[in-house]
């Protein structure tokens with residue numbers, strides 16, 4: 001038999017109808033729903049008198065515009081309406097909802113894996129581009145628009161043109177202090193923010209095999225920032241160990257049977273990808289973005305690039321626009337950039353390991369004067385576990401704010417935003433103009449780097465901060 | 475959905491790469507629960523200054539862009555968030571066609587569901603349109619989905635590719651869900667196969 005890629009294996013198993021023109025009707029195993037991109041879809045169902053075909057394969061949560069100081073105190077009337085609308089829709093259509101009272105509430109891409117809903121081999125969609133996160137388990141997971149949300153609600157299927165495949169081979173060994181976030185920022189800086197357009201990206205190589213599940217999720221989460229339709233990692237023992245015992249994962253004997261099935265989910269020897277990209281992680285430093293898209297990243301030890309150094313006029317102009325927006329001068333050392341805000345959170349970096357890494361940097365130190373630093377755990381479960389480990393104390397003692405869960409300052413739909421003209425060291429995934437607030441300047445970094453910036457008041461190589469501290473304590 | 479067959483209209487030029495959906499419709503406007511009324515918020519932070527006054531320098535505020543139904547931009551238009559509000563805002567503002575050398579996948583998909591036609595043209599053709607537009611501010615283009623061509627009504631014409639299924643749906647204003655429900659038997663059979671292993 002012809003060798004197949006992981007993507008092809010999952011795709012082929014989900015084709016319900018295939019047409020001569022290359023379009024296929026694909027069955028969806030898990031549909032995740034949130035408050036911002038679903039109201040118009042439910043409205044569409046009502047207008048046409050349609051039902052939700054498989055409520056049992058649909059799961060909803062509230063995350064995008066939930067306030068994180070007091071989640072039950074929604075001051076924004078329209079946001080409140082959206083939250084209420086989701087609750088009413090779930091009730092009317094019989095969909096399970098992790099609402100604000102639920103112990104499982106959190107960012108949709110954090111709770112799916114945490115509950116064990118996300119599993120290898122599944123097709124997973126959500127009206128949110130960072131659905132690519134779930135691909136870390138060897139699922140085919142991608143973001144869809146609201147019309148497609150409605151389509152999946154009504155039919156549990158989606159029409160898709162078969163995407164192309166791209167292998168991103170991560171080779172080498174990361175230096176200490178270099179995180180999964182730095183890896184994916186490095187990949188996008190090297191290959192551009194549209195290298196993955198039209199492709200499903202599979203991350204392979206030793207550097208991804210040695211990553212934890214949470215690290216793999218960070219990498220797949222940002223596959224979309226490279227334009228990819230989806231990101232995926234073939235499941236292995238690390239995946240199975242993560243899933244074992246999770247509430248919604250198969251239990252007991254069924255789990256063993258599932259593992260046997262999941263073990264077959266890998267790209268066969270000799271399988272052909274449409275495109276292959278190689279990235280050596282051993283040469284990588286911690287990254288900081290200097291511009292207004294996630295591909296504008298550089299080593300923390302580098303300097304703000306000169307727009308004239310870019311190859312094409314379009315790129316030069318984009319770089320000039322970015323620097324003007326960001327208020328930066330070419331040639332400026334990244335470590336000279338001061339920050340007024342720090343955000344540790346989002347579906348990219350709000351899981352337990354992220355919080356532990358940030359807490360390790362924050363422990364026994366103080367947030368610099370004039371810096372506002374927020375830590376927003378990705379889910380209630382993450383928050384509780386972190387509190388059991390005393391991480392909340394570490395952050396609070398260091399002068400960070402410890403918040404309730406949600407998307408928060410990642411897109412500033414709730415009251416958490418960065419004031420105009422101010423900078424933010426953010427562990428989120430998008431540094432687009434205005435993303436964190438009008439005229440806000442976002443620099444994407446890892447959790448440890450964000451914590452280090454909070455302490456120093458400017459960007460600093462987290463490894464240097466460690467050394468300074470070590471020297472001081474001798 | 476409103477069918478799209480052919481359109482002749484004025485052209486708005488946006489000489490920018492990587493226009494993301496956060497710019498097309500900023501997040502403060504995503505809280506509505508309707509599909510309509512988003513046009514007034516299109517490119518809000520670029521169209522208006524912080525004090526609410528009109529930013530004349532922005533492309534869509536220039537006189538030649540007024541009443542345009544065709545938007546022309548550079549590579550990777552619509553990247554970022556999956557928000558369909560971006561397509562709703564463009565359509566509600568009055569655009570029916572977007573021309574660019576490349577689009578981000580989710581945005582591209584979303585357009586077709588809303589009677590908006592995104593067309594990928596070679597760089598050369600896009601450059602030609604920009605040059606024409608710079609010379610003649612009343613410049614119009616004709617987009618013909620049936621014939622799969624873009625032309626300036628005089629000498630210049632270029633063909634384009636479009637997925638046959640999307641073309642058919644758009645030409646006829648068909649909603650995908652209705653079509654898919656005709657496959658009820660196939661979907662049920664698939665579910666049965668999966669249940670029984």
Ligand code: SF4
Nearest residue numbers: 130346347407410411
């Ligand atoms: S954390 Fe940010 S990127 Fe992730 S789902 Fe929420 S808004 Fe989207």
